[in-house]
Amino acid sequence: MNRPRRKDGEATRQKILETAGELIARNGYVGTSNKAIAQAAGVDMAAINYHFGGREGLYLSVLSEAHRHFIDGAELQALAESQQAPVDKFSAFIDMLVMKLKGMAGWYSQVFFRELFSPSVELNAFVEFEGSKKIASIRQIMSEVSGLSESDPRLLLCTLNVVAPCLMLIVSAGRVPGPVSTIYAMEKECLAEHFKRFALGGLKAVVD
Structure with missing residues (x-):
């Protein structure tokens, strides 16, 4: 029973x-x-x-579900802790972001979009209890591929430079006319490959 x-x-x-x-x-x-x-x-x-x-717990669960469609915490942690070469981890990370962001549909992307541009009070609790784990995994991947220490302030800037272009995919999602929509319409594989090349070139320039 x-x-x-x-x-x-x-x-x-x-x-x-x-x-x-x-x-x-x-x-x-x-x-x-x-x-x-x-x-x-x-x-x-x-x-x-x-x-x-209650209400706050429900919204935190909504945020968690929406964010899971963007990037799964367990999948990300497994990648960060894997024995792959740093550049392969980074490549898989970008693939993960692009493939999921380009495939986000329904309410998940809309909730995520709202939080990007109008953060709620509950977002702080989400970042503290769940988002921080994902950030730690991303920091590990970025540190390994760049050679920068996780405590190096440049690493945070580099992470923003890498993730921000990917986030534009969810911001546009074909809704913004002009060049951004043209980019969104490109094949996932082409976008991922460009983001990787551009990011790795930028990381090399920062470290050198």
């Missing part, structure tokens, strides 16, 4: 999460009430508290 109940509970939790993500993507966090989420998901208000501990 416990297993069916557990499956039902997981299904309810996922239904609430998906519904919240869709509504928040459309109306924003402030513009989306727990009541609206509960009604759209077909559950009572108590279910939100039961599965997520």
